[in-house]
Amino acid sequence: MADRWRRPRVFGIVLMLVGVGAFVLLGSWQLRRAHEKEALFAAYAHAAEQAPVKLAQARHSADATRWPLVDVEGTFDPGHAYVLDDQVRDGRAGVMLFNVFVPSAGGDALLVNRGFLARDMRGDSPQFPAPPAGVQHLRALYAPPPGAGIRLGGNALPAQANWPKTTIYVDLGEIATDLGRRLDPRVLLQVSADSENRGFVRNWKPEVFPPERHYGYAFTWFTFAAVVVATFAILHRRNGRSRPIARGNPR
Structure with a gap:
């Protein structure tokens, strides 16, 4: 044939x-x-080892692939916080806690991601530690807000009467409207330790597809x-x- x-x-x-x-x-x-x-x-893994800069410098030098390490002083707004739900770290479900931070040097307020808090074995929400009072010195990564992915439904933030408010994605425009104040287009990922152990996990990584994908x-x-x-x-x-x-x- x-x-x-x-x-x-x-x-x-x-x-x-x-x-x-x-x-x-x-x-x-x-x-x-x-x-x-x-x-x-690779750059993000060593971000916390870079020399810290002032927030004003970071605001001018940050780009899509660079997250400067900043030293910033300011005060937390004790009355307003947001809980980013449906988060997973190392196989454990939990939340991210964002507090409003007002820099002493002026300028727009920022959301500070204070870290990941795991749910307990029954799936109940963790306790949300209040931010420290008075002027605070933070060391943090000046980074873009976490990606929203596909939005199914809305946050309905104004309809929530109690604080902290729960959100399924971080939209800084929506949160600024809810707060009635301007917000920086980036957030701070806190790397410095709190004055006491509050159970936060601060193993930061880019909120993007990994190379393997x-x-x-x-x-x-x-x-x-x-x-x-x-x-x-x-x-x-x-x-x-x-x-x-x-x-x-x-x-």
Whole structure:
């Protein structure tokens, strides 16, 4: 049995090349994103080791891939806090506690992420420690707010009468409206210890897809490209059978 090839039409060739090219471009883009995320996570892992700067300097030097370490003085607003629900750290469910912080040097107030608090074994909410009173000296990362992902429903913050208010994503515009005051477009991720142990976990990491996710996507796109080439080859291959041998009539 001999294999013979059908001559493909020009349209089929063009369609195959376009498909393969698109999938290869998508896979290459995912590889670049993976490399960027690796550099991002490596820089973030050492962010707390960098030399701290003043908040005013951080506000001018921060960009999409850099979170300056800042030293800032100010006071916490004891009456207003937000609890970011549905958080997971090291396999444990819990919340993040955000308090409003007013810098002594002036400027917009900031939300300070004081850390992760795990729920108990029954899934009940933890106790929310009140912020320390008086002028505080904080060391923190000046970072973007956590990503919101896909929003299903609203926070309905104004409808909540009791503080702290629970939220399912941090929208600084909505929170500023709820507070009736301007907020900095970034938040502070506290790295300095409190005056006493309050149970916060402050293992900060970027709120983005990890590099492994992008490598997985890249593998998928390259696989699609290989499938297109294999399908094109299969569709344009035909099997030619040899002529049957003539046999005489049986006697």
